[in-house]
Amino acid sequence: MLKIFDRKPSSGKSGFCDGVNRRTFLRVGGLGMGAFALPELLKMEAEAGVGKSHKAVIMVYLCGGPPHQDMYDLKPDAPAEVRGEFSPINTNVPGIQICELMPKMAGIMDKLVPIRSMANAQGGHTGYQCFTGNTPSNEPAGGWPHLGSAISHFQGPTNDGVPPFVSLCYTTQHKPYNEPSAGFLGLGHSSFRPQGPGKGDLVLNGITTDRLGDRRSLLGAVDRFRRNWDGTGTMDGMDAFSQRAMGILTSSDLFDALDVSQEPEAIRERYGYYDPSRPKGDGAPRVPQNLLLARRLVEAGARFVSINYSFWDWHGSNFKNAKDELPIFDQGISALVEDLHERGMADDVTVIAWGEFGRTPKINKNAGRDHWPKVSCALMAGGGMKTGQVIGATDRQAGEAVERPVRYSEVYSTLYHNLGINLDSQRLFDFRGRPQYLVEPGVKPMPELV
16 A cells, blocks of 8 residues: 655644654555555446446445354244244244344344245355355356446446445455455456554645646546556556545545444444454454445445445254344344335345355254355345245255255345346457456346346
8 A cells, every 4th residue: 555645744733653754644555466445446337327326335244154044944833943033923024924033023033035945055054156156167268247336337436425335344454355356347446445454544634736637637647657567457546546546545434434423323223233252363353334335335435335244154063053144133123124125225225145155954963064055045136126025945954945045146136136237338358358248148146136
């Protein structure tokens, strides 16, 4: 990251933890290969004729793989070693039942769509398939792009002050989570990550317009040098990225959106506050307020916001963990969906919550469930979709899809449809110049939803 300092220190106390005296300065990312920040996320290729409607996606990644048979697909008639401890409850849609630990979702099932038959998950701990719609095997040169990067590529930002793709995926140590990159679409479509020190980079600290212009010129010159030096093509368009970075830095839109304290207390309480440290490691934090933050970012202009929410790899104590986790998740997701409806955003904003795979039908010796890629679940809402229904069904033990198996590519085709993105409007090429398709040809949006 590039730091350009003023000549004279300001008055008052000094003492940044890196030993630098307190000075007014501007920090602009993009000049260190290992620490890409603002400029890298900001290339835009806005299509001519895009309407005024602000379509968006909020993706909630449930790290570790949630237990589908303890959430949306309970099997009360299965053997005890399969069905577990929980009972199903009725929802406000006749014939649909979900877990007793999620009564708030049950009360708004007319606004939701549980998918019980996600059928082509991979077996490893990676969000790659959730975030790209593709598997990491046989990926093209440069890698498959993140959905947020694809949206940035096709639609660009809605205004200069807010990036199109914002990632709230991080660990309890405020380290970036293991999300895929922008892939062959290039670094200009990388996410903006406001957690940790990123938010502090949005403040100009008293820099004048003239000095900002000088620094813009210097940054542009250095980035042009880097682009000319780089032989892969990933740095193409850095001038545009830097220009967009300046737009964000000189606008308060993004900074204001990140301040959830501006919300009424009743709204913040509606989402919930629970935010414990993970018991071990750098697992994803459980922060319902990030769901509220996602809504605020979309309102401010973001087209895609990703969240990694809690940690669901329950090889042991599955039911104890579920009793702790599901009511909090139930409250946060329900608050988000209702909030979008009340604000008139539900037709434009698609919400999807899912993990990398399902869990084994049979409960193991540690009262847990292990990895199970044969079938998993997803929850969708908004986006103008036909809600108040369940898609798919599994067998008696929730082990395999027996009705309407759903592929990740079908969900992705639906997401692009909801966004108004025509994947055939531009030809895409990987770093070797080979044509690529973000969704395999012939895969259509899910007819049950659109």
